[in-house]
Amino acid sequence: MNNTLTRAQVEQLVRASLSRQAGASVSSAPSPLVVNSSARHCHLSPAAVETLFGKGHTLTPMKSLYMDGQYAAKETVTLIGPRSRVISNLRILGPCRDLNQVELAYTDSISLGFDIPVRNSGDIAGTPGCMLMGPAGFLEMEEGVIRAAPHVHMHPKDAEYYGVENKSYMKLRVGGELGVTFDRIFVRVDPAFKLEVHIDTDEANACGLGKGVQCELIK
Template sequence: MTASPATLDRRQVEQMVRQVLRDRLGGASPTYHRAPTDNGGPNPLVVNVSARHVHVRPEDLEVLFGPGAKLTKLKDLYQDGEFATEQTVNIIGPRNRMIPNVRILGPARDYTQVELSYTDGVFLGIDLPLRISGNHEGTPGCILVGSHGALNLQRGVVRAERHVHMSPADLAHFNVADGDIMKLKIDGPCGLVFERVKVREHPKVKLEVHIDTDEGNACHLPSATSMQLIK
């Protein structure tokens, strides 16, 4: 007996395309590679890769997920009070290309911001400015799609400037001030030195450097043998 050719309807094809995009582009909660080392200070130095993610203000959350929507915690992040949520959005750029299932991080903020890597920007067709979180002057926008609706974000899409969170005790140890620039030396098989790591002060923060996915891949952070902040 000869088998008849299989057919796929449009819905099945769309499901397959979405799954391929998920597999190739990710979209899980932010991936953190923790590699503490003894820096002689009051707190261990931790360097983490901050994957693509979104911050939202409450009114935009309701547009995306419906009236009364609240962020639902999926897991805690390294900094106290910060968490990955169960909510994800699809990001659509000017080339009509999409990155699906990008995680929203909580808690809610007073602005909506999309943080992507340089590679993400190339894929979407967005010329990403390098910015510290919250600085949206002259930044591009995108379309965010949630389970309830879509948001035409006019600005707030950035590539996060690499930075280090420090408490007052950490500032004193490294002899730096908020806004200063440091270097991060990564030792290991793919070791390198990151220039222009901006210091960000907060009275109740853990000592932590944030780099993006491209930077974490460049130094292969999981294989790092030691890290050092240099003034």
Template structure:
């Protein structure tokens, strides 16, 4: 029992030290956020998205629903819908996905969809064609105000971040996003995850 208690104490101390120095990284795959109007077109009038699992950010969740994306030169099937609904439909892809679709997609912060390309979105029931809304999400860190103070960063600041995967890399131009409604995590896409040798539990540190 003594050994078990000591192991537990050591683990707790290590975990606390990690939280003081490091931030956990999450890899985000291709997905889509839908507005209510587009949900009704794609799945039926009055349709409610069905929750599959909670995500790390409070109130955000993956849905059971899937869509197909149709670009100028290719198609990507089985793209997960994230909930809840948003004011504007937004598709988030990697640069590799953009090549598969034959589309030129800019790197943008989430929500900044002006002057972005559109795409056709289809389900078994219907399809829509957007005139804008497709982006490669700029890597970013969701961070609480308390953690922002601890790490000495501010909202919209861009920082360098060392990601300690199996192939450690320093990512520049990482956007800090501060909100009391966030949990502190860094988000990268699958291209970036593959580059740094990401696996679940990978940590990073902000370089100031």
């Protein structure tokens, strides 16, 4: 039998010891940690959906995502970048938002031939734009194409457990043969959120993220 403690187990024991010394009750994590790879996609406003798919059109949910109320829509668009380079079948995620935003990986930016900055969702000022093409028309985006910064969604109870606040940063340690630590995981706290980390496909491939790979959030 292997009695060697992992680093995560040692840290949990230290936290428990400190809590006992402070007279506080020892509690386990309120939620299991989920780390998902986010493929390229876009978020659209209701007006943008009508421009691309026709007046009165609304998104058709195809597959529910881990976060409650979020889904991959049946609808896709074609992204037209610099020098008419394209990405076909870009998935739309719903429900609709107040702004239009395209989230790509670094390899996508190389393929399209332009520089895409790393930004938190919604922070699109000064970012590149693109053209989106749907079955009913074109949408010209003056800005809104980003590489989404690695981030974690969490409920306030999770934030209390980890000792972090909204818009702070954490680290994500990924184990396995290609173990990597991400130093800047942006924290988003909301009562509607489940505990879930999002990294893009390039980042997931680089660290070998897959079934059975152990991950740990660190303050």
